[in-house]
Amino acid sequence: MAFKAEYIWIDGTHPTAKLRSKTKIVADGAELPLWSFDGSSTNQAPGDKSDCVLKAVFTCPDPIRGGDNVLVLCEVLTIDMAPHPTNTRAACAEIAAMYADQEAIFGIEQEYTFFKDGRPYGFPPIGFPAPQGGYYCGVGADEVHGREIVEKHMDLCLAAGLHLSGINAEVMPGQWEFQIGPVGAPRVADELWIARWLLYRIAEDFGVAATLDPKPVKGDWNGAGAHTNFSTNAMRDNYDAIIIACEALGKRVSEHIAGYGAEIEHRLTGMHETAPWNVYSYGVSDRAASVRIPWQVKVDGKGYIEDRRPNANCDPYVTTRLIIETCCGALAG
DSSP states (O other), rough: OEEEEEEEEEEOOOOOOOOEEEEEEETOOOOOOOOOGGGTTTSSSOGGGGGEEEEEEEEEEOOOTTTTTTTEEEEEETTTTSSSSSSHHHHHHHHHTTTTGOOOOOEEEEEEEEEEHHHETOOOOSSSOOTSOOOTOOOOOTTOOOHHHHHHHHHHHHTTTTOEEEEEEEESTEEEEEEEEEHHHHTTHHHHHHHHHHHHHHHTTTTTTEEOOSSOOOOOSOOBEEEEEEEEEEEEOOHHHHHHHHHHHTHHHHHHHHHHHTHHHHHHHOOOOOOOOOOOOOEETTTTTEEEEEEEHHHHHHHOOEOOBTTTOHHHHHHHHIEEEEEEEHHHH
16 A cells, blocks of 8 residues: 655745645655655756755654655755755754753744635725734634634644644734644754644635734734744753843844844834834743743743744744754853
8 A cells, every 4th residue: 555645845935935745655664755846946946957855854644634644844955965055954953953952942832814815814805803802812703713724723733743732813803823832943843834734734625825924914903923932951940041041032133033034023013012123122921022031930930931023934943043042052151
């Protein structure tokens, strides 16, 4: 018997990469082989040197097709087997290995927005819905839109064995969140990309699109982020390490902002529970700060921090790499 392997990869679209996938039929018992694709159609190669290579790095059950079928997340390589310039996973894995003794773990809160017929799911054909207020963690058809898709997506993530830790309706109509973690890097990013793919794929069946646009509706509406919770063994043991990590993040603000997703300035305005993109701050229980220290962490004297700056459209390999480099580097010193 053969099985279906859905090879999934991140393309070279700029400034925000897209997911691509195609299906390979693999003989029962065979290892997942290297596979090539046309990089000239994914913004990853010129037409006269179009071949790029897919190498499996993370595999899980395919919860849509079922059976022995699998989802296969791949790194993109050049034909000489080097990481492709668009392959951000390789650098993430290298940094994670460098600081492996600090046992860094992440939990990423992925916000997204459903769109149907050119407008956010739940917005009326003309004008706007009621102002924000009742939609967050809401219930009822007048406040919640897309729950059937969200529930199906949650079931698929669990069936795939992902570290899905929760879901909730968000502040704007048609806007939702799921959380991946706690788990280390690069696996947390691997699983987030698979969860994104499953979201896009199952939304297809409902004629709905899911977007990671950080500001899907201009004006007085919340943006969409990927708040990133982070800790090391030292942070989980004492509060001084928490402060060292927060202070270190304040010393590399421009580099982190540049790596946290396109059009971040549209979302980090200082409104809607954000700090301005060009001003760094941290504080206890402060959702208007760049980095929040949860109140329980202050009480316990140990725990984790939440970097609230990453966009919904961030590349989680880049986000986690930057945080490890900055925080683990400071803690190692």
